[in-house]
Amino acid sequence: MNPVIELQQLEKYYGTTHILKGIDLSVSAGQVIGYIGPNGAGKSTTIKILIGLIPDFLGQASVLGMDVRKDTLEIKRRIGYVPELASLYDSLTPLEYLQFIGKLHKLEPAMVERRTMDLLRLFNLEGNANDRMTTFSKGMRQKVLLISGLFHNPDVVFLDEPLSGLDANAVVLVKEIIRQLADSGKTIFYSSHIMDVVERISDRIVIINQGQVIANGSFEELKELRASGSLEQLFTQLTGNDEQVSIAGAFVQTINQ
């Protein structure tokens, strides 16, 4: 089976900063990929390259068998993206916003409205469907963004910190949605800082650090790399920051002085 996402020697410079230093990755359909790394490791950059927002990179990147550089539009049509920093036009209402996104996807307006209302209802937002989003909490905005990234039924979904601001019940709900999407054959590319969520929902975990893949495999496989109980421990060990305990000690000591 052809891989859904394939990266070969992906490199990216911002000015003189070498942000991605040759990423190789291959993802097959129906998998949930947990893509994790410390701040500044290049997670968002990788995702932006995959969804065609950054055209000037080195190496090869393909999604659904299509070249990211050439078939950008066709790829965009078949993927969904939920961005990290919740930027949306917040003087619109959720309905107006989603209808706009629907138009850009060239979906049929009546269908968009029906589906939008159904999805908003499932997220408990139907009562706010016609309120301007300026008043929305972070969690409510995140729900709207999730809908906007998923409602056109994409084959591949890129999620960048999708759980931020959601309450505990919504987190359970979204995790379950991710699981069931994957079970129905869709591929989920999931980037997050919340290790135990990644640990639980990912079929495969990819850890990057300073622009390079330093671990790639199922949680079980990764555990064999180092003797650690949780992904969190493993993560701190692998990303070279196993001094956290001693730093914490020094921190407390400084306060107590």
Place this chain on the structure above:
Amino acid sequence: MQGLLLMILSWMRPLFRKFGADPDQVEAIVALKITLDNRRTYTAFSQQQYKQKDRSNSFWLMLLLYAFMGSFGCVVLIGVYNQAPIYALSFSFAIPMLLVGMALISDFSSVLLDSSDNAIILPCPVNGRTLLIARITHICLYLLLMSMASSIASAIVIAIRFGAGYSLLYMVFVMLSSLLVIFLTNLLYLLLMRFTSEEKLREAIMYVQIIVAIFFYAGYQVLPRMISTTDNLIQLNVKWWHYLLPPVWFGGSMEAFLTPAFDPLHLSLLALAVLTPFAGIWVTISYLTPLYNQRIASIDVDARPTQTGTLPQHTTSRSDELARWLTGSPLEAAGFALTWRIMLRDRQFKLRAYPAIGYMIVLFFMFVWRTGNSLDDSDTGNSFASILPLYFCTLLLGNAISLLRYSEQHKAAWVFVSTPLEEPGEVMLGAVKAAIVQLLLPVQVVVSAYVLYVGGIKSLDDVLLTTFVNISIAFLYAIGNGYFLPFSSPIGEMTKGANVARTLIIMMMVGLLGLMHWGLSKVPYGVWAGIPVMAGIAYALLVRIRKAEWAKFTVS
């Protein structure tokens, strides 16, 4: 109205297709932008008019305002055309050009620099060309409407005087002139972007906004007076460099048709007026726009600040130094330093506070200009005219002090509540002091220097007395609008009407104090006697603020 715009769009569909854009998506994006614009608060004219909930027609209201401001041009057209047609016409072109340029710089800067388009629209199946075309269409539609609105009055005047045909021609020239302005503004932006970072660019735009606001205020103060006094003086003494001013090209062209006069001079002006906008558009599309979008795209690239290896040095900054000198307790110093820094750094604060200071400077110069001669003649030096400018500073204080309590980051004020802060009055006093030193003092010093220069050393008593009056008034403003902690209320709460009554009362008190001052100046050593009294009042108010207890404060 919105329907009309969308209809215009639907006519343009073949054009969009020809440029390689998707008409449906262009329409959707432009319609979205129009909705967003109608819900936006405009900075240009609304220094006093703050966010209200759920605006949905702000753009149309804005157009009305433009029509009103533009009607000024037709006054000149009626009044001066007979003496100096080219001046009158050029002036009537200068107004829409300036308004459009200003709108481009101030209101559209947020649209032009908006990178949320990249984050929201580009992940959808939209190609770059479609987004670009949609953006250009949106901006052009708006500028077209703005230039139309601001020149409608002049067009009507021309229609009545010369006939509807000339009026149409006039409108064509107005459109050409706004095209030229788009080109010039584009150039300006690119220049700014070339030399500065995004943050600096936004800063630069802010100063342009402030200067433009002051410039307009000055223009509207000065020009009517110039016309009334120099009616007979305007003659056809066109100097060569006048032809370098773009409005003169259009004014000259219009004159050529109206007179009619098609001598070489008018023909060359006409050529400039017709050719430069198109040349500008051609340059914009073929050279500037790609460059421009590249720049915009690079703006939101998440370039992280690279860590520098240097350790933060332990230095006492200037604001800490000042705070230590001017305040009585650490708590007060904290309030002072916080306010001092935020006033210097918060773009929103500057945008709201600085124009008012500029208006005062304009008023001051107006005053000096008109009374400059008579002031020298007064032998006492204590005439009403020499006292008056000293009171100008109080006018600017009200605005600045009332701004101290508002901030976009009002939520950060939780620190005042979460910390065991016992004397909130001290923090407030520090904040008010910072405003006095930073905003009032410079103006007071300049005005005092002027008064001393004109009136001589014998005006020293006036200067001293007004200094204490102004400080007292500053404290009064602070107390009168309710005790506050610096930057702790949401800007949305800023309402136009609520404080007007209080401000009026304070203004009346200023007037009263001014009258008393004038009265005292008639008594030998009267002003000198007034100084300690005023200083005492200022001190009493200061203590009142410092001693204010929590019960008087509200922190949202």
